[in-house]
Amino acid sequence: MSEVREKATLAQDAAALMNKLTTEQKNAALSAMADALIARQAEIIEANAEDLQRGRDNGTSESLLDRLALNSDRVTEIAQGLRQIVELPDPVGELLESFQRPNGMKVEKHRVPLGVIGMIYEARPNVTVDAAGLCLKTGNCVVLRGGSAALSSNRKIIEILKDTLQTTALPSDAIQLIEDSDRASVNEMLKLNGLLDVVIPRGGAALIRNVVENATVPVIETGAGICHVFVDDTANIEMASAIAFNAKVQRPSVCNSIETLLVHQNIAAAQLATLVEPMLQANVELRGCEQAQAILGGIQAATSEDFSTEYNDYIINVKIVAGLDEALNHIRTYGTKHSECIVTETAHHADRFLQEVDAAAVYHNVSTRFTDGFEFGFGAEIGISTQKLHARGPMGLPALTSTKYRITGSGQIRG
The missing domain is CATH 3.40.309.10 (Aldehyde Dehydrogenase; Chain A, domain 2)
Structure with a gap:
């Protein structure tokens, strides 16, 4: 079994456990994750130095290196992003509509997790933490595939987050990182119907175009910014x-x-x-x-x-x-x-x-x-959607949920 399919399967198995968690359990895990990032920031910065050196060796521009770079202040900001997610209302279970039909049948519409989210993105390692935090808060599992430019940083960050989850009520398999940097791993993710419920690309125009054109899994398109x-x-x-x-x-x-x-x-x-x-x-x-x-x-x-x-x-x-x-x-x-x-x-x-x-x-x-989730008061964002279905603009917690109708009655049957 490939790395992509194996890790997506682990995430899917964990999704059944995520659906049972309380808001308090999710918040406790996010807080612990934030504390762990601060406590182990030296490890993150050391791993990030490997990415930066590799970028310089490959001729990466200074602006993209800045986007990639982590220091103590930036790690602190990333951890603070998790703490801000803790403070945000949990949309899961929210009652959106409630009405009764003439036959006495009661219909309620509630927010529920999407399930397993595949996140494909490029150079910024802060996205790794933002995506993990937002997905966990909304009861989702996430399969992350970051760019090769940030592989060392992402590997260390995910190691820390998964270590922390083992001490909480959340399954550590809820977060998965695809380490294979070959483009084939992206293309495989795009075809994982039945394992991934949705794919969200975040990056440049070429990345987004590849995802939109080749995915059979549903896509929430986050657009390039011209x-x-x-x-x-x-x-x-x-x-x-x-x-x-x-x-x-x-x-x-x-x-x-x-x-x-x-x-x-x-x-x-x-x-x-x-x-x-x-x-x-x-x-x-x-x-x-x-x-x-x-x-x-x-x-x-x-x-x-x-x-x-x-x-x-x-x-x-x-x-x-x-x-x-x-x-x-x-x-x-x-x-x-x-x-x-x-x-x-x-x-x-x-x-x-x-x-x-x-x-x-x-x-x-x-x-x-x-145009930013923090600036709009949504907390950290999973991306900025430029499409028109499901979500548009900065995508905070509600955008990572779907809906479920709950119907209760007293024996009604359809004639």
Whole structure:
């Protein structure tokens, strides 16, 4: 039996036990996991150093290395994420609807775990802990397949979490890590109908496309983030510059950072240099349309391929547009339905943008960096869904549940 099938089978067997757990038992396990991460952080950081060195040897960019890196503060943040999950309401068992039929039959709709979740993701080891914590809180088991870039970190983290679960009411087999870094292990997961109830991909466009195109297991699609800020001609320029800078520079390697700045032609000549000056000071590489090149000078041309690229780096495209309609059309053409922002003082333009842009999160005068489970008050997130079925946007605890109808009666039969 392959590693993938063996571990998925172990998770499926554990799922029957997970369904019996109380909220108190789950919270106690999560708290113990958080304590163990802090107590054994030196082991995690040592394992992470192996990943970082391997990344440097392979020529990994500094922004992706930053995304991968762990230190004491980041391990503490990861542990705190588990503690925040403890504080969140447990959605399992929640009564969503209750009604009685004319024949006296009582119908109730409750939240229940999804079962066994397959999580396929790339470089960030914090996702390993977030996914484990969210799945356990919602009574799910999880089969994790992280990227090879973080294999040493993930292996150590899972070792610590499974060691801890052995001291709790939760089965240690509820968490499984696929260590095989060959792409074949991903493709095998995608076909495990009957063992995995759902697969959630989290990463770049190529990873997500492979999962969506090849899975026979149901998929919750989390999208790549080609996000935009449109600066309208009535925008407060100081605000617009601060929002664009934050949305690009605060953490460029994440999916809710922007890749393109759209600027209304009425203000471009006078204000574009002011808008991008903080980015230039932060050594962000600018790529521009012909008009942007003419205004700024010395920047390379932005091609259609550039507008279609999620850089995950200190690079941004700049495009001058005739107005709101062209901005909306550009976003329809190149956006990934993740997060989009308009900066404007014209209420009608803001209303149109918020109504017409097809994205999981749309913003008026707010940085796209807020598309995040913590920032929305959901706690840690399993990912940001850009699809339209089951869940959309930051996926917190309720998104990891399904529903079950419970029907009680007094002998009713159907005629």
